Each structure stands twice: as structure tokens, then as C-alpha cells.
Amino acid sequence: MNLETLDDALRPALFEYLLRLGDDALILGHRLSEWCGHGPYLEEDIALANLALDCLGHAEALLTLAGEVEGQGRTADDLAFLRDAYDFRNVQLVELPRGDFAFTIVRQFLYATYACLLYKALQQSAFEPLAGIAAKAHKEMQYHLRHSSEWMRCLGDGTEESHRRAQSALDELWMYTGELFEVDDTLRTLTEARIAPDMATLQPKWREQVETVLREATLTVPEDPPYMATGGRHGHHTEHLGHLLAEMQFLQRAYPGAQW
Amino acid sequence: MTPAEILEALTEVRDPEIPVLNIVEMGIVRDVRLEGDTVHVDITPTYTGCPAMRTIEAAIVQTLQARGFQQVVVHKVFREPWTTDWMTDEAREKLRAYGIAPPPPRADEAPELIPLPFSVARGPAVPCPFCGSEQTRQTSAFGATACKALFFCEACQQPFEYFKAI
Incomplete structure (x- = not known):
């Protein structure tokens, strides 16, 4: 099905789902872009800016589609710059401050492993415009996964200091990974309509791939914490998202409609 | 028209x-x-x-x-996703003459980029666009634009850009 043949009953759930996908990409892209000019060395600085650009590209495509599905005339820019924190649907994992380089890399690795599996599955989506974006995004996310996996090995199996920092980032981030695979009514509706994949089949694959790289990186898989962070998909965020938006949205809020 | x-x-x-x-x-x-x-x-x-x-x-x-x-x-349009295989041979030659190593045709059964050690996951050698030597190494998987990576030629000691095959 496409925009014309989409069942109106599915629109609210699909809009919500596209916001989730688009907001994950947008917020992670913004965090990555914060490294521009601050990378540990020139090539890595360029690499992180490239990854940020890919994420913004995915966000633009997904949020444009979200606006079309919603049918209220909102553009990707409207959705990115004119919503408040409680209207954002990204997981908390992507909004956490960028931390040190190890923290950024570990988060990138955990997310890219998830995104590669998700976009691969979404290529089979019954909603054709989403399947098209997923096919493109999948190609690009594979580079992210290769880049971050390489770094996981360098940091984990590197010096005592790099190992300590990577392990500490991993321990800190682990409680934010449960949210990636959460299933609620929105997702169930779309899985039933064959628009979204069954997350229960993706999670074990994610876990297996993550553990393989962690082993090679001589890092220890954290124990599952008693509490997994949750709420981002329903607009409950950490305090960090508001600060991020204050910076990201400043120009459009202060000078509405400004262009250059 | x-x-x-x-x-x-x-x-x-x-x-x-x-x-x-x-x-x-x-x-x-x-x-x-x-x-x-x-x-x-x-x-x-x-x-x-x-x-x-x-x-x-x-x-x-x-x-x-x-x-x-x-x-x-x-x-x-996003479907089918763009691939460097759609670039004409003439375009590849123009790239090389411009100093950018062109993308090789993707192998039909190109393995997915899975998280293996980079030395294993890496594809065939990228010949230097200046001297043709295959004694080259990647200095960064990312370059000045999303489509390019950075390489260095050990033979002629020149850095060069490589148009990534996707």
C-alpha cells in the first residue's frame, strides 16, 4: 500500500511510528553533530560528521513521510523544529549527552546494530514509501555499524584506559537498550498490518550480534538491570532532551520561518 | 521536446x-x-x-x-536505492581522470557489511587514480562528502579520494 491506498484507520498509528523512527534518527544525528570540530583527530571528526549527516537524511525522509501520513500539511522542518519535548517519540538512549568518545561510540554501536536489523526488516514493509526509505537507510547504516564495531574493538581491546572507558559507557548505557524493542498497541497494530516487523524476532538477533562484538572487544556483557529506562516512545524524556531542543530549535523559534 | x-x-x-x-x-x-x-x-x-x-x-x-x-x-524517489553500479563506464573514467578512484562494480553476491574485523570485511584493492598502483591503504572510511572515503598510495605517496561502492 502507499499514501493513496492507506487505510485511514491505520494513519494515527503509522504517524506515531514514523515519528519514533524519524526522531531517533534526528536526535542521534544532532548528538553526533556536536562532535564537529571536537573529534579526537581530523579523520574521525569527519567520520562523525558524516554519520550525523546520514542520520539527518533519514530523519528528513521519515519526518516528511510522517507529515504526509498525518495529512495536516506539516513538513519535516515543522516536525523537527516546532514540537516540544513531550511530543518527541525517540528512545532515551539517543538523547543522552554525547559524553566522552567511548560513550559516543558505544551508543553508536548499540544503536547501529539495532537500526541495521530494523531497516533490513522494514524493507519488507507493506507500506511501500517506508520500505523504500528503509532500503536506502539500511545501506547507509551498515557503514555506521562497521565504523562503530571497529572502534569497539580498538577501545575494548586497546589500552587499560580505553577499556575502562568503553566498559563504563557500556554499563551506563545498557539500561537504555530495552526501550528499543518495546512493543505497545501502536506497534501491535502495525505489525498486524505487516507495516512494522515483529520486534520479538529482532531482539535475540540484536543480542547475539552485540555479544559477538563485545567478546572480540574483550568487554563484559552487562547484567540486565532490575530497571530498564522507558517512556521515550510516549513523550517521557530525560532532562537532556529539553536542553538539546533549546539549542537545535533556537533559530526557528526566535525567527519563525527564517531561511538561508 | x-x-x-x-x-x-x-x-x-x-x-x-x-x-x-x-x-x-x-x-x-x-x-x-x-x-x-x-x-x-x-x-x-x-x-x-x-x-x-x-x-x-x-x-x-x-x-x-x-x-x-x-x-x-x-x-x-528512494526505490530502488541508488547504487554505484548505475554509474556509466564513461563516468568512472572521468572520475579517475579527475583524481578520484572510481567504485568497482559491486560483486553480485557482495556480502553484507557485517561486523567482522575490518581487514576481513574490506573489499578488493583500490588502485591509485594517479599511478595505478594497488599498494594503497584506507586512511578513513569517511571523506569530505558522504560518497567518498580517504586513501593513501604507498607507491606514489599521494593521498586520494575513493568513491565508495554502494
Whole structure:
């Protein structure tokens, strides 16, 4: 099905789902872009800016589609710059401050492993415009996964200091990974309509791939914490998202409609 | 004008980042349709976040308006996703002459980029666009634009860019 043949009953759930996908990409892209000019060395600085650009590209495509599905005339820019924190649907994992380089890399690795599996599955989506974006995004996310996996090995199996920092980032981030695979009514509706994949089949694959790289990186898989962070998909965020938006949205809020 | 002639006109539109190539030989233009007075042009981004796409869209409109078409609509399509295999042989040779190592054809059964050690996951050697030597190494998987990686030639001691095969 496409925009014309989409069942109106599915629109609210699909809009919500596209916001989730688009907001994950947008917020992670913004965090990555914060490294521009601050990378540990020139090539890595360029690499992180490239990854940020890919994420913004995915966000633009997904949020444009979200606006079309919603049918209220909102553009990707409207959705990115004119919503408040409680209207954002990204997981908390992507909004956490960028931390040190190890923290950024570990988060990138955990997310890219998830995104590669998700976009691969979404290529089979019954909603054709989403399947098209997923096919493109999948190609690009594979580079992210290769880049971050390489770094996981360098940091984990590197010096005592790099190992300590990577392990500490991993321990800190682990409680934010449960949210990636959460299933609620929105997702169930779309899985039933064959628009979204069954997350229960993706999670074990994610876990297996993550553990393989962690082993090679001589890092220890954290124990599952008693509490997994949750709420981002329903607009409950950490305090960090508001600060991020204050910076990201400043120009459009202060000078509405400004262009250059 | 026929769609074929419109396509020919579009060869005037260059990729702003790689001005030796036009958008037709890069495989960015996917379809041209004439409906009444309106020209519809389907283009596909090389990378979703490529900032050159906006410039390219504007250049398409400008070029066709100069040929007398008042209504030009550019559509961005994602399916099938762009691949370097759509680049013509002529375009590859132009890239090489420009100092950018062109992408090799993707192997039909190219393995997915899985998280293996980079030395294993890496593809065939990339010949230096200046001296042709295969004694080259990647210095960064990312370059000045989303589509390129950075390499260094051990034989002629030149850094060079490589257009990634996707």
C-alpha cells in the first residue's frame, strides 16, 4: 500500500511510528553533530560528521513521510523544529549527552546494530514509501555499524584506559537498550498490518550480534538491570532532551520561518 | 521536446561536489515524464543526507525552464536505492581522470557489511587514480562528502579520494 491506498484507520498509528523512527534518527544525528570540530583527530571528526549527516537524511525522509501520513500539511522542518519535548517519540538512549568518545561510540554501536536489523526488516514493509526509505537507510547504516564495531574493538581491546572507558559507557548505557524493542498497541497494530516487523524476532538477533562484538572487544556483557529506562516512545524524556531542543530549535523559534 | 531530449538537456546539470560528472551518467535521474505542459523528473539521492541534492533539484528546474518548460516538478524517489553500479563506464573514467578512484562494480553476491574485523570485511584493492598502483591503504572510511572515503598510495605517496561502492 502507499499514501493513496492507506487505510485511514491505520494513519494515527503509522504517524506515531514514523515519528519514533524519524526522531531517533534526528536526535542521534544532532548528538553526533556536536562532535564537529571536537573529534579526537581530523579523520574521525569527519567520520562523525558524516554519520550525523546520514542520520539527518533519514530523519528528513521519515519526518516528511510522517507529515504526509498525518495529512495536516506539516513538513519535516515543522516536525523537527516546532514540537516540544513531550511530543518527541525517540528512545532515551539517543538523547543522552554525547559524553566522552567511548560513550559516543558505544551508543553508536548499540544503536547501529539495532537500526541495521530494523531497516533490513522494514524493507519488507507493506507500506511501500517506508520500505523504500528503509532500503536506502539500511545501506547507509551498515557503514555506521562497521565504523562503530571497529572502534569497539580498538577501545575494548586497546589500552587499560580505553577499556575502562568503553566498559563504563557500556554499563551506563545498557539500561537504555530495552526501550528499543518495546512493543505497545501502536506497534501491535502495525505489525498486524505487516507495516512494522515483529520486534520479538529482532531482539535475540540484536543480542547475539552485540555479544559477538563485545567478546572480540574483550568487554563484559552487562547484567540486565532490575530497571530498564522507558517512556521515550510516549513523550517521557530525560532532562537532556529539553536542553538539546533549546539549542537545535533556537533559530526557528526566535525567527519563525527564517531561511538561508 | 521528447523525454529523451529532456534527458539529454539534463546532462547539463552537474553534481556540485564532483563537477566532472553530470546527473544522468551518475544514475541520479531515474525517470522523465511529460504530462501536458508539466515535466516530471524522478531523481534518487546518492545518500539520503547528501546536501548536493537541493542544489541539483534547483538546477534541474532552472535548466528545463530555460528550455521553455514553465512547470517542472522534481520528485525524490528512494526505490530502488541508488547504487554505484548505475554509474556509466564513461563516468568512472572521468572520475579517475579527475583524481578520484572510481567504485568497482559491486560483486553480485557482495556480502553484507557485517561486523567482522575490518581487514576481513574490506573489499578488493583500490588502485591509485594517479599511478595505478594497488599498494594503497584506507586512511578513513569517511571523506569530505558522504560518497567518498580517504586513501593513501604507498607507491606514489599521494593521498586520494575513493568513491565508495554502494
